[in-house]
Amino acid sequence: MAQVIPNAITPVQIQELRDYYDTKQVDAHTPNFSNNKNLEYHIEDDISYRIFNPVFTSLLGEHEFDTGAYKESLQPYGIHTDSRVKHEQIGVMLFGDTVKHNLLILCPLDSGKENKTLVFKHTSDFNPHESDETTTTINNNGLLFEDYSHCDELVTQLEIDIEYSWNAGDLLVCNRDQWHCSNYFKVNNDTKNFLIFFIA
Secondary structure, three states, X not given: OOEEEOOOOOHHHHHHHHHHHHOOOOOEEEOOOEEEEEOOOXXXXXXXXXXXXXXXXXXXXXXXEEEEEEEEEOOOOOOEOOOHHHHHHOOOOOOOOOOOOOEEEEEEOOOEEXXXXXXXXXXXXXXXXXXXXXXXXXXXOOOOHHHHOOOOHHHHOOOEEEEEEEOOOOEEEEEOOEEEEEOOHHHOOOOEEEEEEEEO
């Protein structure tokens, strides 16, 4: 279900994105958790459209941007989903008219095995604690709990789709209904930077 597109954008483009977003104001700040800056892929003059539209069009064909952001993570994300239903429920502004692809596309701007995104085979419209209790689990999926110590121990009992180590300029693509989380990157880094696109 999840896949990695290696080196989808160039080092020059990565630096261009970093330089651009360094000059932009923070649009949403969650104290001690993340800084978000608007991603305006729906505007053809925007840097994100110029850099990523040829890549996404080659990958997906016709597609609609739903929402997204440039993010500076200050803390690791626990197990969650970014489903359209959940985004609608919490009042996220969505631009897409018709759900066709229903994808999450993450583009890291940092590299290093100390930064990971873990995607599970489990899907739902809501985070695990909001779902019913019929989640199928396994005894042990082989993860080291200390790498994901910010998560519930459920993290070691879910079926893994992919454990992805970040490389700047790659794309991690998965269904936006899939549960996913980050590793506990704070052991090595204070922050990590990425762009996230949700495609309708």
